[in-house]
Amino acid sequence: MRTLRRNRNALAGQGGAPALVVRVFRERPGREEIEFLGGSARTPLLLPRPPSTPLLFPMTEHRPDQLGDLTIEMLPAGERTHAMTVDVEDWFHNNFRSAPKLDPQDLPRRVEEGVDRLLEFLASMRARATFFVLGAVASDHPTLVSRIVHAGHEIGCHGMHHDLVYGQSPETFEREMSHARELLRDQSGQPVYGFRAPSWSITRRSLWALDLLARIGFRYDSSVFPAANYLYGINRAPTSPYRVTTPSGRTLIEVPPPILALGPIRIGVGGGLFLRALPLWLQRRAMRNYARRSAAFITYLHPRDFDPDSHHLRLPLSTLEQLVHRFGIRSVPRKLEALMRGEEWTSIAELLERMIPLAEATP
Numbered sequence: 630m631r632t633l634r635r636n637r638n639a640l641a642g643q644g645g646a647p648a649l650v651v652r653v654f655r656e657r658p659g660r661e662e663i664e665f666l667g668g669s670a671r672t673p674l675l676l677p678r679p680p681s682t683p684l685l686f687p688m689t690e691h692r693p694d695q696l697g698d699l700t701i702e703m704l705p706a707g708e709r710t711h712a713m714t715v716d717v718e719d720w721f722h723n724n725f726r727s728a729p730k731l732d733p734q735d736l737p738r739r740v741e742e743g744v745d746r747l748l749e750f751l752a753s754m755r756a757r758a759t760f761f762v763l764g765a766v767a768s769d770h771p772t773l774v775s776r777i778v779h780a781g782h783e784i785g786c787h788g789m790h791h792d793l794v795y796g797q798s799p800e801t802f803e804r805e806m807s808h809a810r811e812l813l814r815d816q817s818g819q820p821v822y823g824f825r826a827p828s829w830s831i832t833r834r835s836l837w838a839l840d841l842l843a844r845i846g847f848r849y850d851s852s853v854f855p856a857a858n859y860l861y862g863i864n865r866a867p868t869s870p871y872r873v874t875t876p877s878g879r880t881l882i883e884v885p886p887p888i889l890a891l892g893p894i895r896i897g898v899g900g901g902l903f904l905r906a907l908p909l910w911l912q913r914r915a916m917r918n919y920a921r922r923s924a925a926f927i928t929y930l931h932p933r934d935f936d937p938d939s940h941h942l943r944l945p946l947s948t949l950e951q952l953v954h955r956f957g958i959r960s961v962p963r964k965l966e967a968l969m970r971g972e973e974w975t976s977i978a979e980l981l982e983r984m985i986p987l988a989e990a991t992p
Contacts, residue, residue, distance in 0.1 A: 651668045658810070661903035673928075696853070696866060696883075697836045700874045703780070703867060704882070704924040704984050712756035712884075712917075713928050713974045714785075715747060715849065716825060717766055720942055721952065722935040723793040724860065726827040727947035730945050733765075739939040740766055741773055744933025750935060750962065754938035756974035758782050761825040761851075764789035764809030767816055774816040783976035785823035786810050786847070794826045794852070795835035803841045810845060822978055829886075839883075840875035849882040849981060856895035864895065869924040870984065882985070884977055886927050889915040893925075900929030905957030909964050914927070916968065925980055934961040 695701060719740040721731060746758075751758055760777045762784060767774050774784060788794075789805035797805075806824070813820045824847045831838050831852035842850055850873075855866040865942045887896045889911065897903035898915040919926040933939050940958055943951070 644726075644893055646798075671746055671867070673885060695832050696871075696873060697964065699836060699839065701867070701883070702874075703871045704868070704870045704872060707925070707937055707980075707983050708923065710723070710925045710980050710983070711928070711969075711972050711974045712925055712977050713751070713756055713930075713969075714825070714977065715744075715758050715760045715813045715930045715932070716787055716827075716828075717762040717777075718791055719766065720764065720785065720936075720939045721943060721944060722827070724791065724793050724830070725944070725946055725954065726860075727950050728944055733946075737942065738769070739922055739936050739942070740776055740932050742934035742938065743934070744773060744777065746935040747920075747930065747932060748777065750966075751782070752780065753964070754969050754974065756969060757976050758978065759785050759823060759887060759976040759978065761785040761787040762813055763787040763791060763827075763835045764812050765791075767812055771816065775812060775818075778817050778819060783823070784813055784817040784819060785851075785977070786813055786821055787825055787886040788840070789825055790825045793828060793830040794838050795830055795832055799812040799837055799841060803845065806842065807845050810847070818986075823849040824850050824852065826850075832857075832861055833863055839873055839881050840877050840879060843875055843879035843881045844877065847881065849884055849977065851884040851886070851977060853883055853885055854897065855885045856897060866886055869919075869922065870981065882912075882981060884925070884927060884981070886929055887919060889918070895897060899926065901931075902953050902956060904928070904964060909967055912964065912968055926975075927977070928965070930961070930965070934958060934965075 639932050717740065719733070719736075719738055720743075721733065758783050759989045762774060762777075764786070778784060786806065786809050789809040792836050794802060794806075810824075812820050826838070829852055831850065838852075839850060853866050854862040855864075855868050856862050866885065868884075868888055871881055873881050873883050875881065886897060887899045889898050896906060896907075898912050904912065916926050924969055937959065940955075944954060946954060
């Protein structure tokens with residue numbers, strides 16, 4: 630493989646310091662690959678792009694009328710809005726391929742400490758959020774949901790256990806989601822309108838889950854990641870909220886997380902590894918792109934992002950997946966505060982109420 634060029638300046642951070650290093654390689658005529666290096670530590674992303682395509686360009690909405698075999702309808706663009714979301718799970722919940730089966734009873738619990746610090750942070754920023762709570766966490770920590778509600782936030786469902794949707798049968802999925810939703814509704818004393826799958830695992834092979842979610846009574850889902858990798862995502866799925874009509878005739882609103890276009894390639898921003906590894910200026914650029922389209926920008930966090938006392942805890946993962954799990958985690962509070970400053974941040978339910986009353990939406 631022959632190196633064509635290495636550009637440290639085009640993607641420099643503030644003050645000219647390189648925030649993201651890009652190497653472009655050519656394997657054969659008409660095809661290049663981009664390797665991203667975050668500072669001095671590698672962020673393993675290999676992205677094909679035609680050599681004539683600009684490296685960065687504003688995201689334009691792909692507006693299909695179908696998601697797989699399902700009919701969809703884009704919701705009208707609203708006012709500029711930012712929604713904050715938290716996937717409430719413990720530091721050991723994961724779906725990495727290299728992870729062995731672990732018994733949670735043998736592991737230290739840190740979720741309450743992380744949530745409490747997040748609640749303090751959100752209060753200091755005068756922000757509201759949607760907390761997608763894992764049913765197993767709510768069961769093991771029975772006062773946690775009420776603390777989140779008392780702080781003024783929405784409760785959503787993250788499933789019962791941290792299992793991939795496409796690894797479950799429809800019967801198991803429906804049974805466990807019904808149980809988790811009922812548990813969260815009882816603990817919160819409020820309707821549970823929203824669902825987010827562990828690891829964004831509603832993909833083309835598990836779109837059947839949307840019909841079951843609507844039948845259970847959910848009004849919206851936030852599980853379809855509009856960029857694909859080895860674990861999750863649907864390439865070219867819409868990047869702003871849309872209504873899905875399921876095979877039974879029910880409807881469900883889909884609220885996707887944000888992405889940024891790098892040539893024809895999409896990568897995530899605003900949460901997870903993408904928030905940790907990519908520089909702050911790139912996150913801000915993505916926010917501006919969404920604001921220009923009057924599209925909702927949805928961030929997503931985890932309690933461990935705000936719990937430095939858990940950062941020394943390590944899962945037995947492969948080198949690559951260890952990097953995905955841990956890279957840049959200490960940077961999250963600083964980056965998030967910088968992104969949030971001067972903007973209004975709210976929950977997904979409040980965001981959607983400005984478009985369609987959720988209580989009146991047909992499940």
